Amino acid sequence: MGADGAPPPGAGAHGFRARATAALGDPQVRANFRRAMDGLMAKRAALFADPAEWRAMRALGASIRARTLARLPELLERLEERCRANGIEVHWAETTAEANEVVLDLLRARGATRVVKGKSMVSEEMHLNDFLEAHGVESLESDLGEYVIQLDGETPSHIIMPAIHKDRQQIARLFGRKIRDAAYSEDVDELTATARRVLRRKFEEADAGISGVNCAVAETGTLVLIENEGNGRMSTHVPPLHVALMGLEKVVERLEDVPPLLSLLTRSATGQLVTTYVNMISGPRSPGEKDGPREVHLVVLDNGRSRIYEDEELAVTLRCIRCGACMNHCPVYTRVGGHAYDAVYPGPIGKVLTPQMEGVDRRHELPHASSLCGACAEVCPVEIPITRLLVRLRAEASTRRVGSTVLGAGGARSGGEALSWRLWKRAFGSPGAYRLVSWLATRLGRLPVPRLGPLRAWTSVRTAPRPARRSLHELAREKGVPDA
Amino acid sequence: MREGAREAILGRLRAARRGEDGAAPSDFAVVREKRWPEAERLPRLRRLMEAAHAEFLEATGESWPSAVRDLLVEAGARNVMVGAGSAVEARLAEAWSGLPGGPELLRYDRPVEELKGVLFGSVDAGLTTCEGGLAETGSLVVVPTPEEPRLLSLVPPIHLVLLDPATVRDGLWQLLAEPRFANGMPPNALLISGPSKTADIEQTLAYGVHGPKRLVVVVVPGGATPSRGS
Amino acid sequence: MEEVGANGRPGTVYFFGTCLVDLFFPEAGLAGIELLRREGLRVVYPQAQTCCGQPAFNCGYRDEALSVARAQVALFPEPWPVVVPSGSCAGMIRTHYPELFAGEPDEAAARGLAGRVHELTEFLVDVLHVSLVDRGEPVKVTWHASCHAMREAGVAAQPKALLAQLANVELVPLGRERECCGFGGTFSVREPEISAAMVEDKAADVAATGAALVLSGDGGCLLNVGGALERQGSRARPRHVAEFLLERTRGR
Known part of the structure; x- marks a missing residue:
């Protein structure tokens, strides 16, 4: 449930994923956004053609906004x-x-x-x-x-x-x-x-x-x-x-x-x-x-801005000058368009701002709707580390940290997901367990398996990944590569 | 309730203060160093403004009233409005007096409440001066005054501006550092860099969406009102 | 002290293979090791290594990420450079370990590791200054720049500089080269529809180059783009840059 008891707009059949999927199926939406974003990216690039000038301007912009927020x-x-x-x-x-x-x-x-x-x-x-x-x-x-x-x-x-x-x-x-x-x-x-x-x-x-x-x-x-x-x-x-x-x-x-x-x-x-x-x-x-x-x-x-301001790391969200460059350069926004976000501020900065204003419990889908490619942070004229903030908000949504000031913190914890990561930690956190996992993957990974869950999603447009027959660990041992 | 809002907001902000770590002074070198030799400023301004669909008319302190008149006639303008009591009013009145036909000279001589209908309904052109230009961005600096009201540069479909090339500065940063602005901003100050435009439909540029469809910069070396006999 | 050879090169390096290379592209890992050995370096591959921890870190499971990352930090005690055949994992260690380990007892060790991690092509170019002699047949390739290599690890020019040394290799620029392929780790399964749209476009851009191979320095992108190319029935195949460099220069 959302922070105020309302149904979370980010979840279920009417959530971001459903709206995004609908948008992806609309060739007009995709064509309109692709054409517009390509044009905007080219125009921006032409005006920041001098990398030294861009770096200096951007550092100045960031410093002005940082000084503003400090006072x-x-x-x-x-x-x-x-x-x-x-x-x-x-x-x-x-x-x-x-x-x-x-x-x-x-x-x-x-x-x-x-x-x-x-x-x-x-x-x-x-x-x-x-x-x-x-x-x-x-x-x-x-x-x-x-x-x-x-x-x-x-x-x-x-x-x-x-x-x-x-x-x-x-x-x-x-x-x-x-x-x-x-x-x-x-x-x-x-x-x-x-x-x-x-x-x-x-x-x-x-x-x-x-x-x-x-x-x-x-x-x-x-x-x-x-x-x-x-x-x-x-x-x-x-x-x-x-x-x-x-x-x-x-x-x-x-x-x-x-x-x-x-x-x-x-x-x-x-x-x-x-x-x-x-x-x-x-x-x-x-x-x-x-x-x-x-x-x-x-x-x-x-x-909600003064609440955002309370968190030292997240406060940089407030540097934003609303230029929209992050959305113009976002491969996700370009494909699904602004309405899929169901938010006043769409695109990368919206994925940071909206969950903080409306609650990470209600809008936890948004920080995850990113490949973390970093194109947004790269063009941000005031150096907002958008990908870092997305990762932080993912953590805030799934874990209730002591002293967190984030609205709805910990409210999107999923037992299944938490369990998956605990198992992952077991598998990758000890050499012995990993040896077993990699042995199984390389020996059995090429067997046909039912295309369920993540694998079904993956194979909708790609062939299934096929593990190698033997791992690098094994090959390195065989080639006499020293262990220490 | 609302006084409460102010205190609640400022209270939260103050409580969250984390010292002055982020408050280091900014290095403005990159904007300070954007300068152009005087000879390059007007050409740059003109190139940038023409790219934004502004038009340029070259004239002299003597010739500009007739140059303006010719342009208005060609544009089919029935009239042009100027600020009552402005420097250009007297000059145009004198220069155009006795000439047959041509555009009627109108005066912005009343509060807008009494003039709105005329301004929106029948004024074809507005003529103003400006405080100068900016080479960096190709902009005119327009500061409305009691003599030259705000809407003269906005509502009529054609806006003519007299520009003295000697007043073209480097950029906005340099402009705002001048005592004229740094010591107290006028109620309204504007940069104007072209006619009104939009790209809201398919990113296609269209001009004159709300404000002037044409912006004509009349370049007058020495200014609009040269001293008599010079 | 770090062992440094007469020519200013390190004598020994660690190799951190990454989990994706370990399980899906072990030949690329082996090629990376060989490229280093060929330059006269001793390469050490700690057998207890697993994963840099990025998957959990990026999903916001910091405790789990820290636990796995911590196990890696302990495996590279000597001050030798650590070479990684992945811009993404190198970027994770270099950029995010310092913050992940902030305030932890092994923070100093993590920072030390972050400071001596190199992506493979970066190491070959910037540290070893390798020169390559192409022994292969003429071939047309294109380059997929991984987002994390470019933006987290800061590696963009180096792989292209290596390819430019190969006389018979024609590098065809990829359209929208800087755009993400849609992998993004768990993104590809959390938002499969968007990820699919992204990789379909990427595969189409690759196919449009007419290249026989799409090269990259990151296993995740290769799995993603390669899988889409295969599904689209494209002629272009994915290949890790390390494997390609070794093949081209090994002779037959």
Whole structure:
């Protein structure tokens, strides 16, 4: 059972493995992701063509994030103080439910019923759209990809390119079905123009704009938002109220920390030197200004982050700047796509983050859904050792360690698995036992055996492994290779 | 309740502190050293911005009003909006006065609440100055002011920006180290590196998704408002 | 003190065969030993060796991994280099033993071992600076870079440098060379569908090279890719790089 008694989403017929298998059987999903990931990997590689520059930038990015985390509580207090001095109101929320209430209260107090949203993964954690809609507030995603999936009642399949699982034909049919007066077209420019027509009216009419935050600068009280489309600027500059949502780890110490992080972020994410817009917000409309929001609010969300922070090794999870490079380079993500994870954050960083936020007992499948190939950690611009963290979470799921602060620790212990490893230890932990095991394997291993359990899985696309007739131990003895 | 949230969160973070081991200062050499000789900055900025579909127009302190006018006429723009009280307003008003036809000069002279309909509905182009450019990334530094409001560079389908080549710096890191920013950030500061774009459909680039469809950089050596008689 | 020959080479090395080579590719192990002996080294193969402990370690069963790893650490008491015909197992010992043994009574011994472990091709190139003379017929091969060799052990250029010394060997680059083959130890049985999709793609990429052999320095990848090639009816065969190097240079 899950930490809160709910059925674990990672298990059973509806678990990760089942969803992954379904995705693997969909040639469209596989083709869409493969094509997109190949393109993203090539674009990123082109912008990190100088290995020395990459190493130096990455070391700098890691050091900025490490320094931030080392001073996290002070920096958050400083950020709050500077924001308030700038006229930005700061709110704190321990849970997503609290954060939703904060947002709703702000909207209600101003009679706001029409909201436009910039892209925000924190708002996905909060399921904010559903919450607001349920409370009579229209909450419209305005990033084109987010708009597409909201229109189709879906969730993002990638943290940077939320609609990457869809091709233009699917989007054309969706627009034809859902948008009044939309002429059917599979032309990307025409589809984009249709969205522009719908959304510009919404920007004009909106009572409030909600956005995420890419980083927030403690020393100046500045919210930094990057984007290509301009919908983020529309959401943060046109309506009279701007509410920014931020995970508490997004703070940085100083202004000078921002440029290297943005450079690493955009080059890693989409292979861009810079996004079209870098929007640095340090206050609401000032006296004399003719536009800009009259109020700016910042909601700082915990949602399990302070618990992650308590564990010295796992705290590096919070370095993440949400570039998505780990998923772009992940051979598993590339094949199953983002929805198979059934999580706000898919891919490698999601396999680390989700079990920590939702419990390793409920989401124990995720850390295991990796071949530990290390492609993710290799491209991570802030040096998060993702594979090491996956191994750690596997251990946390199966073993309740004294003093563990991991949510659901030990809750996915399987007696059968534990027994298997005890037997393995017996077999490989003593030379005598191993001699027997290897003798049996080499003498009997080539006999036909029923294809059950692991062997059946293995042989679905491969021939069964055939042990040699004699082990290296035997051959080495025979050849007179000394033992000491 | 919410005050409780703040204390609970900060309390947990403080309790978990593990000293300052990770707090070593960062070595910024790799960004500090990204510099370009002055002569290379504008060409680099232009190459990068053109790759992002920005357009460039070369002009002089004297000629830019007519260059802008020609471009707007060619684009079929009915009008162009400038900031009321901005340096470019007076210059354009003077240069265009008495000329027959051509785009109408509109002024952003009221709070947006009174101007939204016009801004979204009928303004074809917006013209602003900028604080300079960045060679590293091919970006314009735009800092909205009471005279040049935020939405001038966002809502009209064409955004024209006057750029003095002498104001092109190295990169964002160098920019933010300048006292102008380091000693207090303006309410809003922007980098703009091209027209609005998206790649959300099949990774195919499309321009003008929400903001300007065209970004035109008007390069004016010496700036938009050269001293009289020079 | 470590025995060092006149030319700066060690006089004696240990050979840690790994469990996969022991049971599935013993000829590759023997070839590795021969490649070292041929260079004038005395090779010691402790008969009590079993497995580096990686399977349990990667699954999060640290106690079991430590218990098996501990039995290995005790087998290599002399300060001789330890040569391993697997990037994955060499990476496990080099990268993960220090943390696995942290705070344990034999931590110093484990760290000592981690510091003198070498993947076989790395040892041949970086320490022995071997030169090879190709005595084989012209052949087209491709190289599968194991993830752990590249990313845990830091071995990528060395095997290719050795192959480049072989005049009659044409090395055809493998498409998506840096992408995992889908083995991942227990991953291949815990997530068999995804693993299958990965290895099918890998085998297809291998087949597309037209190479007669796909070479690798890791037994797990060879079992996985080789099994898929065989199932797909591909002409390409898997071969451990040690075995291939010896075959090519031994003469007949």
